[in-house]
Amino acid sequence: MTMRRLINLKRAEARRIYLTYAIVIAAYIICQVMSSTKFLSSSMRGMLVPICAYMVMAVSLNLVVGILGELSLGHAGFMSVGAFSGVATAILLQGFIPFAPVRLAIAMIVAAVFAAFAGFVIGIPVLRLKGDYLAIVTLAFGEIIKSILNNFYLGVDSQGLHFSMLSDTTRLLPGGKLIIRGPMGISGIQKIATFPAGFILLMIALMIVFNLVNSRSGRAFMAIRDDRIAAESIGLDITKYKMMAFVMSAALAGSAGALFAMNYSTIVANKFDFNTSILILVFVVLGGQGNMLGGIIAAAVLTILPEKLRSFSEYRMLLYAIVLIVMMLATNNAEIKEFLSRLNPFRHKEEA
Amino acid sequence: MKKVLVCSLLVLAMSASAFGAAFKIGGTGPLTGGAAIYGIAAMRGAQIAAEEINALGGDVQFDLRYEDDTHDAEKAVNAYNALKDWGMQVSLGSVTSKPCEATAAENFADRIFALTPSASSAAVTEGKDNVFQMCFVDPNQGTASAQYIGEKGYAKKVAVIWKNDDVYSKGVRDTFVESAGKFGLEIVSETAFADGNDTDFSVQLTDAKDKGAELVFLPMYYQPASLILAQAQAMGYAPKWFGIDGMDGILTMEGFDKSLAEGVMLLTPFNADAKDEKTVKFVTEYQKRFGEIPNQFAADGYDCVYAYCQALTQAKATPDMDAETLCPKMIEQFTTMTFNGLTGENVKWSKNGEVTKDPKGMVIKNGAYVGLD
Numbered sequence A: 001m002t003m004r005r006l007i008n009l010k011r012a013e014a015r016r017i018y019l020t021y022a023i024v025i026a027a028y029i030i031c032q033v034m035s036s037t038k039f040l041s042s043s044m045r046g047m048l049v050p051i052c053a054y055m056v057m058a059v060s061l062n063l064v065v066g067i068l069g070e071l072s073l074g075h076a077g078f079m080s081v082g083a084f085s086g087v088a089t090a091i092l093l094q095g096f097i098p099f100a101p102v103r104l105a106i107a108m109i110v111a112a113v114f115a116a117f118a119g120f121v122i123g124i125p126v127l128r129l130k131g132d133y134l135a136i137v138t139l140a141f142g143e144i145i146k147s148i149l150n151n152f153y154l155g156v157d158s159q160g161l162h163f164s165m166l167s168d169t170t171r172l173l174p175g176g177k178l179i180i181r182g183p184m185g186i187s188g189i190q191k192i193a194t195f196p197a198g199f200i201l202l203m204i205a206l207m208i209v210f211n212l213v214n215s216r217s218g219r220a221f222m223a224i225r226d227d228r229i230a231a232e233s234i235g236l237d238i239t240k241y242k243m244m245a246f247v248m249s250a251a252l253a254g255s256a257g258a259l260f261a262m263n264y265s266t267i268v269a270n271k272f273d274f275n276t277s278i279l280i281l282v283f284v285v286l287g288g289q290g291n292m293l294g295g296i297i298a299a300a301v302l303t304i305l306p307e308k309l310r311s312f313s314e315y316r317m318l319l320y321a322i323v324l325i326v327m328m329l330a331t332n333n334a335e336i337k338e339f340l341s342r343l344n345p346f347r348h349k350e351e352a
Numbered sequence B: 001m002k003k004v005l006v007c008s009l010l011v012l013a014m015s016a017s018a019f020g021a022a023f024k025i026g027g028t029g030p031l032t033g034g035a036a037i038y039g040i041a042a043m044r045g046a047q048i049a050a051e052e053i054n055a056l057g058g059d060v061q062f063d064l065r066y067e068d069d070t071h072d073a074e075k076a077v078n079a080y081n082a083l084k085d086w087g088m089q090v091s092l093g094s095v096t097s098k099p100c101e102a103t104a105a106e107n108f109a110d111r112i113f114a115l116t117p118s119a120s121s122a123a124v125t126e127g128k129d130n131v132f133q134m135c136f137v138d139p140n141q142g143t144a145s146a147q148y149i150g151e152k153g154y155a156k157k158v159a160v161i162w163k164n165d166d167v168y169s170k171g172v173r174d175t176f177v178e179s180a181g182k183f184g185l186e187i188v189s190e191t192a193f194a195d196g197n198d199t200d201f202s203v204q205l206t207d208a209k210d211k212g213a214e215l216v217f218l219p220m221y222y223q224p225a226s227l228i229l230a231q232a233q234a235m236g237y238a239p240k241w242f243g244i245d246g247m248d249g250i251l252t253m254e255g256f257d258k259s260l261a262e263g264v265m266l267l268t269p270f271n272a273d274a275k276d277e278k279t280v281k282f283v284t285e286y287q288k289r290f291g292e293i294p295n296q297f298a299a300d301g302y303d304c305v306y307a308y309c310q311a312l313t314q315a316k317a318t319p320d321m322d323a324e325t326l327c328p329k330m331i332e333q334f335t336t337m338t339f340n341g342l343t344g345e346n347v348k349w350s351k352n353g354e355v356t357k358d359p360k361g362m363v364i365k366n367g368a369y370v371g372l373d
Helices: A001-034 A042-067 A075-093 A099-128 A131-150 A197-211 A216-226 A227-231 A236-262 A274-288 A292-308 A310-331 A336-341 A347-351 B001-017 B035-058 B074-086 B097-110 B138-152 B167-185 B202-210 B222-234 B276-292 B296-314 B323-336
Strands: A154-158 A160-165 A177-181 B022-030 B061-067 B090-094 B114-115 B131-133 B156-161 B186-193 B213-220 B240-243 B267-268 B340-342 B344-349 B360-365 B368-371
Touching: A001 A042, A001 A197, A001 A274, A001 A292, A001 B240, A042 A075, A042 A197, A042 A216, A042 A236, A042 A274, A042 A292, A042 B074, A075 A099, A075 A154, A075 A177, A075 A236, A075 A274, A075 A336, A099 A131, A099 A236, A099 B001, A131 A274, A154 B202, A160 A236, A160 B001, A197 A216, A197 A236, A197 A292, A216 A236, A216 A292, A216 B213, A227 A236, A274 A292, A274 A310, A292 A310, A292 B074, A310 A336, A310 B061, B022 B035, B022 B074, B022 B296, B035 B061, B035 B276, B061 B074, B061 B296, B074 B090, B074 B097, B090 B097, B090 B296, B090 B323, B097 B114, B097 B167, B114 B296, B138 B167, B138 B213, B138 B267, B156 B167, B186 B202, B213 B222, B222 B240, B276 B296, B296 B323, B296 B340
Parallel strands: B022 B061, B022 B090, B090 B114, B114 B131, B156 B186, B156 B213, B213 B240, B240 B267
Antiparallel strands: A154 A160, A154 A177, B267 B360, B340 B344, B360 B368
């Protein structure tokens, strides 16, 4: 009896994962067809890439918040590390790799590496803490990253790369180019981020997270989340597993940041402030902690919503807030949940 | 709130009145949030101009629409795309610099001509043949300020307080510091602040005071400037103050004690106290509708629409032309024509979209802007 239930549970889990993939792929195909047949408005087409980036952010934060059970309020910080390192890489490679998709892929990988490194460095002090303390310290680190990038100058000339902090003392040779200009961020970015690239990144992120969650380490994450003391007592290395989830999450956020930044011609560190971190957390909470598909859908809905409310002009943000509150209440209401689960075709099989 | 209501009603009324053949002209700007004063002013200025032109009933009629971008590049691109869906033929770019850099790239890619009222960073027009500015480019403001202070002999020892995470502030500060020596100014104190620590300026002010600065240059927007003025008064420091066009708007800020700004000088291309017919007419109309004195952004918005009117008339453009057809015609007109507006006479544009006109020095006296010369 117990065995059978376990097997069934596993099947339900697998079904949930395949359903997530299927919905993401179907949504991609529909959007792509609509976009190429000009059926999609410019407004929607312009939002495809940022939505993909936000979806990856939601998946990435869900790993920390939903699976590991730790609240991170500085996730936009990793996004900005990825955005700046990725864009700088893409600009440096401009002369060497003319084929944009390859350049984008390399930039996103570099962004992931830089963000993972930032995640590791920040993780060392942060992961010693738990609960509210951890949340507050991640918030602080998010702001620190923003301040550093606001005061960071990076230039390139025939002698190589030059860095400086606070003010521009790079003293570039003639013909040199200042890439990151402190508070002015990066200007003149080639827009090489594409919707297919965003889709591929989202699929990769989902595969990584699902595989991680259903591996031995993933079980350890959840054990730590559910009962830290019990997990420690059976010999799990808490810090190691926490670090693993945190670094992986930071890496995904980094590549999402690179994708996001390369969809605009300009990027500033102030974009990735506390508000952005909270926005991503809202995606995760609204979608359901630990629920990847929910987070993805929430990211799409909450990005499109303010644009669809444009006709209400000044009352737009007020309406947005009201809709958000209603959605939060509705998704947590037991009766509505019950109603929704009745619509789920797999429900009966699970109970059987 | 009432103002907002009146304002949205006006927009509605306007789009309703502009039926039939009119040029669809659209812009983005911060209509909500911290920078809203600029976006709303530019939008109102443009509205007045569009209505005046429509009332004349000439060949060129305008259907104007502004979308909110909350001073954010991502939202600005969204707003731009919404305008594109609406069928925008010529664009007013964005009101603030960084969002405009993002929308200007879209303008360039889509071949929709843009004339921004007030986005002043150099990167807005850089490398784009169809993006033009109505305001000075940031670096010019720094040089012009240094020149003005130096040549008029207002001070020798100067302090600079700037915002080091702001494009606009940094752009002006860089060229000011660079050219200060050339005009006999000595920079004795240079201090910065950033978002998040922009409420307490005692460190910066004490530094300026201790080093004997006679004049403090404030290349920033008006909110931090208002705090600096208040805190300087509290600590008994009374140097000369010199601001740039971002300081414009300080007098209409809610809850600001106007006496603090007494004697503040600023360099701005528009002077609401000027006695010429055009300015008087605009200021009276603006005051009648919105109950406040228009700032430079409003005048820039107003001028943009009139410049479009002139260019479209001279190019013999008709509203049935699409954006791509209008674009080369507008580039041709703007690089050759001379425009007389509120923000300057004999305004000309260079091939790279930058404007040439004379800046006007102003000083705040009895709670109003008065020309310095």
